Amino acid sequence: MGVRVAGPTHRFAAMGEHAIEAVGLHRSYRSRTGWLRPQRREVHAVAGVDLTVGHGELFGLLGPNGAGKTTTIKLLNTLLIPTGGEARICGFDVVRQTREVRRRIGYVFGGDRGLYDRLSARDNLRYFAELYGVPGREQKRRIAELFELVRLTGREDDRVEGYSRGMRQRLHIARGLLHRPRVLFLDEPSIGVDPVAARELRQTVADLAATGTTVLLTTHYMAEADELCGRIAVIAGGRIQALGTPAELRHHADGRRVLEVQAYGVTDGQLAAIRARPGVREVSLAVHGAAQVLGVQSDAGVDVQADVLRELDGVRLGRVTARQPTLEDAYVAIVNRAAEPTPVAGPVPA
Amino acid sequence: MIAVGALLHVKQLSRSPFEIAIALFVPVVQATLAVYLFRAGGEPDRLLEAAVGAGLMGVWSTVLFGSGGAIQNQRWQGTLEMIMLAPRSPALVLLPVTLATGITGTYAMLATLAWGRLLYGIPLDFAHPVAFPVAVAGCIAGLGMFGLLLASSFVLLRHANALANMLEYPIWLVSGMLVPVTALPGWTGPVAAVLPTTWGARAVHEAASGGPVWPALAVCLAISLACLAAGWVLMTYVERRARVTATLALA
Numbered sequence: 001m002g003v004r005v006a007g008p009t010h011r012f013a014a015m016g017e018h019a020i021e022a023v024g025l026h027r028s029y030r031s032r033t034g035w036l037r038p039q040r041r042e043v044h045a046v047a048g049v050d051l052t053v054g055h056g057e058l059f060g061l062l063g064p065n066g067a068g069k070t071t072t073i074k075l076l077n078t079l080l081i082p083t084g085g086e087a088r089i090c091g092f093d094v095v096r097q098t099r100e101v102r103r104r105i106g107y108v109f110g111g112d113r114g115l116y117d118r119l120s121a122r123d124n125l126r127y128f129a130e131l132y133g134v135p136g137r138e139q140k141r142r143i144a145e146l147f148e149l150v151r152l153t154g155r156e157d158d159r160v161e162g163y164s165r166g167m168r169q170r171l172h173i174a175r176g177l178l179h180r181p182r183v184l185f186l187d188e189p190s191i192g193v194d195p196v197a198a199r200e201l202r203q204t205v206a207d208l209a210a211t212g213t214t215v216l217l218t219t220h221y222m223a224e225a226d227e228l229c230g231r232i233a234v235i236a237g238g239r240i241q242a243l244g245t246p247a248e249l250r251h252h253a254d255g256r257r258v259l260e261v262q263a264y265g266v267t268d269g270q271l272a273a274i275r276a277r278p279g280v281r282e283v284s285l286a287v288h289g290a291a292q293v294l295g296v297q298s299d300a301g302v303d304v305q306a307d308v309l310r311e312l313d314g315v316r317l318g319r320v321t322a323r324q325p326t327l328e329d330a331y332v333a334i335v336n337r338a339a340e341p342t343p344v345a346g347p348v349p350a
Numbered sequence: 351m352i353a354v355g356a357l358l359h360v361k362q363l364s365r366s367p368f369e370i371a372i373a374l375f376v377p378v379v380q381a382t383l384a385v386y387l388f389r390a391g392g393e394p395d396r397l398l399e400a401a402v403g404a405g406l407m408g409v410w411s412t413v414l415f416g417s418g419g420a421i422q423n424q425r426w427q428g429t430l431e432m433i434m435l436a437p438r439s440p441a442l443v444l445l446p447v448t449l450a451t452g453i454t455g456t457y458a459m460l461a462t463l464a465w466g467r468l469l470y471g472i473p474l475d476f477a478h479p480v481a482f483p484v485a486v487a488g489c490i491a492g493l494g495m496f497g498l499l500l501a502s503s504f505v506l507l508r509h510a511n512a513l514a515n516m517l518e519y520p521i522w523l524v525s526g527m528l529v530p531v532t533a534l535p536g537w538t539g540p541v542a543a544v545l546p547t548t549w550g551a552r553a554v555h556e557a558a559s560g561g562p563v564w565p566a567l568a569v570c571l572a573i574s575l576a577c578l579a580a581g582w583v584l585m586t587y588v589e590r591r592a593r594v595t596a597t598l599a600l601a
């Protein structure tokens with residue numbers, strides 16, 4: 001009859017190809033220091049980030065404090081306007097099509113702020129449901145559904161000020177999901193959450209991704225990123241230093257071995273001496289209770305164990321183990337390399 | 351959306367112990383001072399006027415600083431970013447917040463009248479029992495829209511509260527408590543005439559004590575609508591500026 005039902009047009013398909021696209025994203029902050037003689041200082045928090053995340057992908061953003069993770073997220077979720085480059089969410093430009101972008105995204109950050117403490121959890125959700133234009137008839141059902149999802153059923157009418165950290169975090173997530181966003185930004189959602197609750201949270205996030213929601217997650221917990229994320233970008237100094245699947249990133253520590261030594265009272269001088277031994281690539285020191293755990297990454301072909309133990313002469317030692325490198329070791333290698341005086345230009349091939 | 355938002359914000363405000371103390375205490379003080387000043391001045395017949403005048407000043411300070419303070423509180427709570435992220439016009443997002451301050455401001459005025467009646471027997475004969483609630487509603491709407499205009503500066507300026515804190519109590523003392531409105535110096539007249547708060551309070555006053563309610567209410571709403579229009583435009587600009595200068599969050 002000459003009338004064709006409009007399917008997904010070519011243009012639309014092209015527009016929505018990626019959930020998140022960023023090209024040359026740049027953001028600097030200007031801050032003034034000093035009252036009497038103000039000095040302008042410019043911090044390049046994000047210095048040229050290129051990123052594409054497909055629909056339904058669970059993408060991780062890792063990096064040390066101040067690397068620019070939160071800033072990147074705020075550029076993508078329209079809270080900040082980039083000083084350079086551009087970004088699109090589901091094909092919509094974050095600067096020019098702000099409202100279209102906002103309809104499609106949810107934003108959840110870690111910590112206990114961002115909620116109305118003196119209102120009940122239900123009132124909090126009701127308010128944001130109104131703001132996001134969830135139709136009145138649907139609100140009740142949607143809110144009940146979300147309380148179920150984040151396991152807060154039974155506590156809906158308690159004021160948020162009486163909530164624990166983990167409960168707030170779950171309420172935050174429920175709030176972020178009210179309008180069924182296509183893309184969810186999670187900025188350190190598991191900060192301050194106990195291990196059991198964190199596991200439940202990971203399950204919730206994995207379920208969301210399984211049902212087609214695109215998730216961009218930042219975290220400081222390697223195991224979390226390893227378990228959840230299909231791909232991970234390691235960001236440092238405002239630039240992406242490495243990008244790939246967890247397995248690909250692990251290759252950054254290929255050809256290395258890790259020696260772990262439990263010790264009590266290693267000095268900085270000894271650390272420096274170990275770092276200077278031939279074959280040693282990275283040295284890290286973590287504290288577990290009364291003990292320190294010294295991690296030494298070395299070239300696989302070199303056995304540094306004897307050298308290390310000689311440097312630690314006089315220090316009381318516990319267990320000594322050699323193992324294959326983990327994602328965390330790869331992360332340490334990537335970040336340390338980025339911190340070296342002459343940084344590798346551009347992303348490193350995985 | 352506006353109604354639910356405003357109600358929930360009033361709920362949030364009214365549950366702060368500090369706000370409750372202020373809300374209970376201030377009207378009593380204002381009513382008392384108004385009564386004593388006028389008794390001392392030998393004008394006992396103008397007591398109602400004094401009480402309304404004192405209440406009016408309460409409204410002024412609530413709206414002048416309340417709407418800004420509400421924005422600042424939301425910044426501290428981390429909720430400012432969250433509500434600005436809604437797919438709505440920024441003015442529409444903030445209007446419920448400032449309306450809520452309008453409601454608390456109007457409450458302060460009514461409470462002052464009530465305490466004046468209760469403690470000092472100031473007669474409150476409602477000359478226009480029908481017009482009174484209408485005038486109160488108009489007053490709230492006016493204050494909310496006016497507050498929006500003020501709120502925009504707080505969205506932009508991260509440290510706007512420093513200024514507000516510095517000004518709040520002196521202005522409050524001078525305007526509301528020590529000097530009844532009728533005794534204010536002449537130059538405040540024109541200033542008051544362009545503020546919708548003045549007209550809103552006058553409408554409420556006239557509904558209570560007799561007089562032409564509707565002209566005052568009409569002026570109040572007209573000025574308020576102008577404020578709303580200006581606030582709308584300004585807020586759209588300010589929201590964008592805030593995203594450039596990163597002042598929606600604390601850090």
Ligand SMILES: Nc1ncnc2c1ncn2[C@@H]1O[C@H](COP(=O)(O)OP(=O)(O)OP(=O)(O)O)[C@@H](O)[C@H]1O
Nearest residue numbers: 029031043045064065066067068069070071596601
């Ligand atoms: N509002 C701001 N004004 C000035 N500088 C800022 C602002 N926000 C962030 N910065 C700076 O930008 C840089 C990147 O910060 P960002 O918060 O993006 O890091 P992050 O990767 O999220 O770190 P963390 O792991 O600690 O959360 C830091 O040097 C920080 O000091």
Ligand SMILES: [Mg+2]
Nearest residue numbers: 069070071187
């Ligand atoms: Mg961060």
